[in-house]
Amino acid sequence: MRKKLQARSGATYRRKVYAVDLFCGVGGLTNGLQRAGIDVRLGVDIDPACEFPYTANNEAKFLLKSVEDLEAEEVRSFYRKNGIKLLAGCAPCQTFSMYNQKATDSDKRWWLLRQFSRLVEELSPDLVTMENVPRLIEQNVFKEFVESLEAVGYSVNYRIVNCADYGMPQQRNRLVLLASKLGPIELLSPSDFGEKPRTVREVIGSLPPLSAGESCEKDPLHQCSALSEINLRRIKASRPGGTWRDWPNELVADCHKKKSGKSYQSVYGRMSWEKSAPTMTTQFFGFGNGRFGHPEQDRAISLREGAIIQSFPPNYAFTPPGESVCQKVIGRLIGNAVPVKLGEVIGASVLAHVSRTPKRSSKAGRRSRPQ
Numbered sequence: 001m002r003k004k005l006q007a008r009s010g011a012t013y014r015r016k017v018y019a020v021d022l023f024c025g026v027g028g029l030t031n032g033l034q035r036a037g038i039d040v041r042l043g044v045d046i047d048p049a050c051e052f053p054y055t056a057n058n059e060a061k062f063l064l065k066s067v068e069d070l071e072a073e074e075v076r077s078f079y080r081k082n083g084i085k086l087l088a089g090c091a092p093c094q095t096f097s098m099y100n101q102k103a104t105d106s107d108k109r110w111w112l113l114r115q116f117s118r119l120v121e122e123l124s125p126d127l128v129t130m131e132n133v134p135r136l137i138e139q140n141v142f143k144e145f146v147e148s149l150e151a152v153g154y155s156v157n158y159r160i161v162n163c164a165d166y167g168m169p170q171q172r173n174r175l176v177l178l179a180s181k182l183g184p185i186e187l188l189s190p191s192d193f194g195e196k197p198r199t200v201r202e203v204i205g206s207l208p209p210l211s212a213g214e215s216c217e218k219d220p221l222h223q224c225s226a227l228s229e230i231n232l233r234r235i236k237a238s239r240p241g242g243t244w245r246d247w248p249n250e251l252v253a254d255c256h257k258k259k260s261g262k263s264y265q266s267v268y269g270r271m272s273w274e275k276s277a278p279t280m281t282t283q284f285f286g287f288g289n290g291r292f293g294h295p296e297q298d299r300a301i302s303l304r305e306g307a308i309i310q311s312f313p314p315n316y317a318f319t320p321p322g323e324s325v326c327q328k329v330i331g332r333l334i335g336n337a338v339p340v341k342l343g344e345v346i347g348a349s350v351l352a353h354v355s356r357t358p359k360r361s362s363k364a365g366r367r368s369r370p371q
Helices: 002-009 028-036 048-057 072-076 108-123 134-138 140-151 200-204 229-236 303-309 327-336 340-356
Strands: 017-022 039-045 061-064 084-089 127-132 155-162 173-180
Touching (some): 017 028, 017 340, 084 340, 134 155, 134 173, 303 327
Parallel strands (some): 017 039, 084 127
Antiparallel strands (some): 127 173
16 A cells, blocks of 8 residues: 555655554554554553454554553653654544443543643654544533644645545445644544445355354364354344344344334344445344344454454454354454554555655644645
8 A cells, every 4th residue: 555655656765663552442443554554653542352362463552551641751751853754543432432322521531632632742742543432422521632733833625524535335424533733633534545435245255164163173263153043043034234124023023113213123133245345343143233243144343353344454353262252352352443454544644744744843723724
């Protein structure tokens, strides 16, 4: 991807960008930034389950710590004196997600963006990037974040993008913010990459077949949930792209027979081979949690299939060799991750920006409105 952009723009990235990834999770954003050519030196997360996948797959150190307790000096040493400094991160998004109808500003996670803002102010990096769910754009805490960046001299650009437009195999809308003290910055457009949305068949069609509850001997992550007798009957009655309305009446859940449940047509659904996947959630490994049924086999998609749909490399390690795989934990980590390919798009955008702005701008920051 990086070579393709260089060939199109004639850009050469002579100024190295060093990054720290806050709320790094298992390393989706870090891996994408590194693939683009950014030197990510440190990932910070409060979840100990993230440490192995983060360090096993990325050339970066991991710090197990809450961003609330993180001091600027703990981060500063990971940057290089003559390099360009990037502070990146995706604050936990569950509280702003469309799937969470009960979250309020009493949720502690609501205010983690302010901790991100604090560290920006204390570290004064050249560049900032933040990725999150689209609903965050409606919240005052996001407006405060943007205003705080502009107040200290950043040019700010943010927009909502569909990952499928950048060649990712899922329909996943995300809010991406870029900010720079070097001058105006923006996310590269899908046309800069020249890629088409990928289908489910393209990315997981060649994986070994599984039965419900089975695990692949060669790849323990390629395992899927067991199904109850009635759910096995339900998935056998499901067609790709269809809904539970296609089932015989005796298979329809009582809650869906009620007026209030008739709008939930995407649960208990099969994916379609020739379309992109739906958004991977933290519950994607459960057939009844969304349109997560395999297009052909009578099962939910496996953990590995979910990771590949999230654009993780097929050999990305999530657990140490020989250690048992906890579906609930690994499924949560995969569903929460920034898609690797989106991280690469962000990284390529940062490097293209750096190549166009060899000198620091003295102009005050300004915002580019979402498109």
